[in-house]
Amino acid sequence: xxxxxxxxxxxxxxxxxxxxxxxxxxxxxxxxxxxxxxxxxxxxxxxxxxxxxxxxxxxxxxxxxxxxxxxxxxxxxxxxxxxxxxxxxxxxxxxxxxxxxxxxxxxxxx
Amino acid sequence: xxxxxxxxxxxxxxxxxxxxxxxxxxxxxxxxxxxxxxxxxxxxxxxxxxxxxxxxxxxxxxxxxxxxxxxxxxxxxxxxxxxxxxxxxxxxxxxxxxxxxxxxxxxxxxxx
Numbered sequence: 001x002x003x004x005x006x007x008x009x010x011x012x013x014x015x016x017x018x019x020x021x022x023x024x025x026x027x028x029x030x031x032x033x034x035x036x037x038x039x040x041x042x043x044x045x046x047x048x049x050x051x052x053x054x055x056x057x058x059x060x061x062x063x064x065x066x067x068x069x070x071x072x073x074x075x076x077x078x079x080x081x082x083x084x085x086x087x088x089x090x091x092x093x094x095x096x097x098x099x100x101x102x103x104x105x106x107x108x109x110x
Numbered sequence: 111x112x113x114x115x116x117x118x119x120x121x122x123x124x125x126x127x128x129x130x131x132x133x134x135x136x137x138x139x140x141x142x143x144x145x146x147x148x149x150x151x152x153x154x155x156x157x158x159x160x161x162x163x164x165x166x167x168x169x170x171x172x173x174x175x176x177x178x179x180x181x182x183x184x185x186x187x188x189x190x191x192x193x194x195x196x197x198x199x200x201x202x203x204x205x206x207x208x209x210x211x212x213x214x215x216x217x218x219x220x221x222x
Binding site for chain 1: 114143145151152153155158165166200202209210211212213214215216
């Protein structure tokens with residue numbers, strides 16, 4: 001039973017446009033959510049997070065939205081830049097344990 | 111502060127052999143987790159250690175084991191290697207009570 005799902009394996013957007021990456025979860029006990037970004041040959045790096053008591057968190061070009069009733073999380077990148085091309089993982093936390101999605105490969109075309 | 115380091119970065123083994131991977135967490139981080147990443151499978155949680163004790167364990171066979179030392183460094187061992195064990199093995203550390211994980215660059219294991 002996969003508790004965290006990223007249903008889109010890949011996403012391609014034009015530079016300057018918005019990128020929207022989605023994540024769904026099934027466990028209502030998750031109380032903290034994070035997005036990580038991964039470049040080839042490197043480990044994932046933390047990007048942005050949100051607590052379950054909030055519905056939005058913004059950091060520069062990155063905004064994470066949380067819809068608890070729908071058990072849905074999304075990451076918006078505006079404007080998208082070629083350097084944003086990477087694999088993005090969402091992660092959900094319950095009792096200190098992180099569960100990751102399978103990742104979405106974002107390609108931003110110049 | 112130095113980041114999470116993992117050694118070796120690349121490893122080639124044959125079926126049936128065993129392998130030991132090493133991870134040094136960020137100074138002050140006492141929690142170390144291990145993940146397996148394979149194409150299309152995302153990050154699969156192996157186990158987490160805190161203060162030399164295994165705190166959480168994922169759904170992997172007993173061939174996968176780990177340990178943590180008093181200086182928080184951790185090792186992961188895989189015995190009787192199978193072709194399907196070929197993957198990127200990532201180690202991550204975090205502060206006590208922290209939720210953000212800091213990942214190392216990974217060890218790329220290839221089993222022939």
